[in-house]
Amino acid sequence: MKLPHQKYGRKLKTSDxxxxxxxxxxxxxxFNIQFIKEVFIPPYEISEIKKHMDExxxxxxxxxxxxxIILGLVLTMQSQPVMQRFGATDFLPAMVSISVIRELGPVIxxxxxxxxxxxxxxxxLGSMRVTEQIDAMEVSxxxxxxxxxxxxVIATTMILPILTIxxxxxxxxxxxxxxxxxESMTLKYFVDSVINAIQFGDFIPGIGKTFxxxxxxxxxxxxxxxxxxxxxxxxxxxxxxxxxxxxxLILIFDMVLVKISLWLWPTLx
Amino acid sequence: MVMADTxxxxxxxxxxxxxxxxxxxxxxxxxxxxxxxxxxGRSGQGKSVLLKCIxxxxxxxxxxxxxxxxxxxxxSVKQLNEVRKNIGFLFQSAALYDSMTVRENLSFPLKRxxxxxxxxxxxxxxxxxxxxxxxSEAIDKMPSELSxxxxxxxxxxRSIITDPExxxxxxxxxxxxxxxxxxxxxxxxxxxxxxxxxxxxVTHDLVCAKIIADRAIFLREAKVAYEGxxxxxxxSDDKFLKNxxxxxxxxxxE
Numbered sequence: 001m002k003l004p005h006q007k008y009g010r011k012l013k014t015s016d017x018x019x020x021x022x023x024x025x026x027x028x029x030x031f032n033i034q035f036i037k038e039v040f041i042p043p044y045e046i047s048e049i050k051k052h053m054d055e056x057x058x059x060x061x062x063x064x065x066x067x068x069i070i071l072g073l074v075l076t077m078q079s080q081p082v083m084q085r086f087g088a089t090d091f092l093p094a095m096v097s098i099s100v101i102r103e104l105g106p107v108i109x110x111x112x113x114x115x116x117x118x119x120x121x122x123x124x125l126g127s128m129r130v131t132e133q134i135d136a137m138e139v140s141x142x143x144x145x146x147x148x149x150x151x152x153v154i155a156t157t158m159i160l161p162i163l164t165i166x167x168x169x170x171x172x173x174x175x176x177x178x179x180x181x182x183e184s185m186t187l188k189y190f191v192d193s194v195i196n197a198i199q200f201g202d203f204i205p206g207i208g209k210t211f212x213x214x215x216x217x218x219x220x221x222x223x224x225x226x227x228x229x230x231x232x233x234x235x236x237x238x239x240x241x242x243x244x245x246x247x248x249l250i251l252i253f254d255m256v257l258v259k260i261s262l263w264l265w266p267t268l269x
Numbered sequence: 270m271v272m273a274d275t276x277x278x279x280x281x282x283x284x285x286x287x288x289x290x291x292x293x294x295x296x297x298x299x300x301x302x303x304x305x306x307x308x309x310g311r312s313g314q315g316k317s318v319l320l321k322c323i324x325x326x327x328x329x330x331x332x333x334x335x336x337x338x339x340x341x342x343x344x345s346v347k348q349l350n351e352v353r354k355n356i357g358f359l360f361q362s363a364a365l366y367d368s369m370t371v372r373e374n375l376s377f378p379l380k381r382x383x384x385x386x387x388x389x390x391x392x393x394x395x396x397x398x399x400x401x402x403x404x405s406e407a408i409d410k411m412p413s414e415l416s417x418x419x420x421x422x423x424x425x426x427r428s429i430i431t432d433p434e435x436x437x438x439x440x441x442x443x444x445x446x447x448x449x450x451x452x453x454x455x456x457x458x459x460x461x462x463x464x465x466x467x468x469x470x471v472t473h474d475l476v477c478a479k480i481i482a483d484r485a486i487f488l489r490e491a492k493v494a495y496e497g498x499x500x501x502x503x504x505s506d507d508k509f510l511k512n513x514x515x516x517x518x519x520x521x522x523e
Contacts, residue, residue, distance in 0.1 A: 127367070135326050136364035136427075140378035141350035 024245070031223045035153060038146050045151045052155035060116050060163060067112055068167040071104060072096070072174020080182065089183055093190045094197030096175040101198060101206045105168040107254055110213035113160055114246040118221035121152055122242030125225025126235035134226070149226060153218035160214030161207050205261030212257060213250050220246035276335075277302045277435055277467050278323060283332035285318055292318050293329065294491035300467060302434075305458075307478040307499070308471045309513070310488035316471040317361070319488070320437045323469070324358055325349050336435070354382045357433035357466075361440040363424030365412040372408050375399070375427050382431050394430060401460060402426045418449040422456070429460060436461070436468040442477040454480035475503070475514060487513075 012020075075096055083089045125148060128134050137144045176190050224242040228234040278300040285293040292315030300306050310316045321327040323334055325341045334341045339352050365374050375395045379386065386394075399405045402422040412420060421441060428436060441457060442450040454477040461468060461481075470481055478485060478499055485502050487495035487510070495502055495510060503514045 124368075131362050131367075132360045132364040133366055135321070136358070136360055136366070137377075138326060139324055139353055139356070139358045141353055141381045142377075143346070 048151040053159050056159045068170030069174040072171035073178045076175040076178035093193035097194040100171045106210045109164045109167045110250050114217040118217045118242040118246040119239045121221030122224040123239040126228030126238035129228045149222040156218030157214040161210045164210045201265035209257040216249045275301045279335040281333040285329045291491045305483045306469045307482035307485040314488045355434045357428030357436045359428045359438045363420040398426045398430045436466050438470040442474045
């Protein structure tokens with residue numbers, strides 16, 4: 001598969017940036033089509049997918065846990081005085097849970113996940129590319145796209161929703177700790193309020209979009225790594241541009257998916 | 270017809286350019302079974318590209334490459350992989366998989382090319398191949414724990430583990446000290462004899478070439494400029510060859 005040439009390594013003109021932008025979008029689209037073509041053809045490399053899911057889970061578990069608990073605490077700290085002013089502190093659990101499930105949980109987890117994972121994938125595949133390990137794989141009768149790209153993209157797509165569900169619980173736990181520090185609220189009341197506040201329409205789009213974010217993370221990381229060129233400098237570039245591009249795409253797709261979910265579940269608005 | 274049976278690699282009118290830079294221009298070449306061919310040439314003259322075209326990693330602009338009579342560029346991926354089963358490739362950097370141990374590096378091509386082999390057969394083959402390159406003790410090491418010479422040896426072990434009939438070496442001794450260079454070159458020639466392989470070696474290294482080669486060609490300005498034995502090339506009166514093979518700088522006349 002030939003990908004558009006990318007101009008790097010010298011002072012770029014505005015026209016170069018425009019060219020690079022469209023070249024990247026075209027390249028990513030071709031890469032995506034290649035993924036769709038390859039994903040249904042055996043062998044499915046299940047053991048590799050499991051291995052990557054394990055690794056990704058272990059790599060990101062700590063950081064998303066810390067972020068989740070802090071986010072839950074801070075969100076409650078910020079909201080509490082406002083709710084108190086309106087005498088509506090009883091609604092805090094409902095408000096926090098809806099924000100966390102609809103938007104903050106999925107997006108923050110995805111951004112942290114992509115920062116950690118797409119840069120790692122970009123650097124790993126990039127260094128494999130420049131040290132001819134990908135060529136060596138091809139010589140060994142292995143389709144490197146399938147072995148390296150398809151397995152990683154599936155793994156990121158599957159693991160991010162699981163991580164997000166976990167982070168949502170952690171964020172709610174953080175929120176509960178903050179509430180009980182200043183308010184007299186029982187765990188039962190908190191849990192009941194959360195359950196009553198959440199509808200099916202909050203949960204499905206919220207968690208559903210993390211499949212897309214996971215896919216973006218894997219695809220962009222793999223694309224940048226797989227097409228890296230120019231030695232160690234190229235590896236560094238693959239790693240950093242993977243994070244920037246995937247974070248940007250996650251935010252753009254979030255906007256689009258929120259619009260779609262409001263259209264599908266009008267009561268959410 | 271008799272000739273065709275002994276040819277393992279046949280290259281016809283191969284051309285390859287990168288943008289405006291022509292690296293192979295109408296290159297034709299035959300390698301007979303059991304031959305050890307060395308390809309010389311200055312950096313950027315298309316030596317590695319030639320090897321990558323032979324194994325189908327790179328598509329030429331035009332021309333044809335036959336391996337055991339199979340046209341490499343008209344084969345399906347499955348058929349090409351069948352052809353590749355009989356070809357070993359030692360990359361310039363050895364290209365060991367960083368995330369795998371030596372054992373996993375060696376078992377990787379075996380499991381892919383011969384999925385029917387049992388774990389016991391695979392383990393036996395790995396142990397035997399590591400003995401051939403005298404590195405049995407490195408079996409559970411990671412590539413990052415190996416020296417440059419050891420990496421080349423493991424790379425060599427990984428290339429020969431499928432018992433290929435044809436070996437392609439891309440600068441097998443680059444970056445190694447003179448003693449390790451001789452050791453690797455001797456290892457290559459010994460394996461060659463023991464396993465009865467044909468080889469094409471791309472190198473700048475005269476020491477390595479003298480140990481390995483039966484025949485040599487010199488790529489210059491994208492063409493096969495000289496062909497013969499190593500002695501023919503090193504003893505040639507041609508100023509360019511003298512410049513390449515001696516330590517003196519000999520001025521070429523236009």
